[in-house]
Amino acid sequence: MNNESSTTKSVRFVELGEKTLRALAEGDLAGGSAEAGVALDEYFVSERSRHIFGYRADQIAKDPSAAPWIARAAVSEPDGTVVGDAGFHGPPSEAGVLEIGYTVAPRYRRRGYARAMVKALLARATAEPDVRTVRATIRSDNTASLATVEGAGFTRVSEKANESGGSDIVFELELAGRR
Template sequence: MDEYFVTDEARWLWRLRLAEIAVDPACARWVAHAAVVEPDGPVVGYAGFHGPPDASGMVEVGYAVAPAHRRRGHARAMLAALLRRAAAEPAVRTVRASVSPWNAASLAVVAAFGFARVGEQWDEEDGLEYVFELPAPAT
């Protein structure tokens, strides 16, 4: 197993997602999943939604690639899969991505899919983030 998946940050994320599932088991089909390159290959990262669609039909994507597997197109592949999933869900109208302004790789990934910057926010864990959205039908 890549040590990336057992860092304090990764453990915090998994505890958060498990707590969400404990409160609402329906969240399980939306939150983070492991991303594998080939059926018997290594886990290269995780991707999912921060939860099910909210009342306005918005879902927020989240994805991360282990450092040893970066710069090989995995983030784009994960985001493409998330967008296909969102497009297949009638309740989803908007897909959101929040990205640190210093994360050039992730900024390039959301730009490649046509996300539009709609604002910024302060995240208690991650600091300043740019907020991007994409209408689900455009996916």
């Protein structure tokens, strides 16, 4: 393990609004970076990212009030490098459930950034008094992410089939005193 991976990481989030997400979904990295105000890398216009960002842009277009919850670039502190994206699948449900999602760009993986993203997402969720439960759905073959959420205190609550023929494991974390 190198020193960089053993150092505790910290991230801040930069909102990726509908215009940014549309630019990225169209493969316009320069436009998306300019709109976001941060230097995004090629990961943000990969086939997978373009699909997800198009979906999220549509989600925001349908419900603009969801924008503060949806997509964020994860920026490493203090150096300012964009290391991935994170956010919630939408605003909290009426039952107080908020689902997190995060991805570390391939060249920054295995350095502690996923842990930093989850920590920052949990801090945001905890700041909302109506949030009782934070959920994470992880592919069963994503061992790094499984370890990340388990290490953050999430508990496995179910498993379900996914569209690729594999399975997803659903984890939840009950926020203290909020039942």
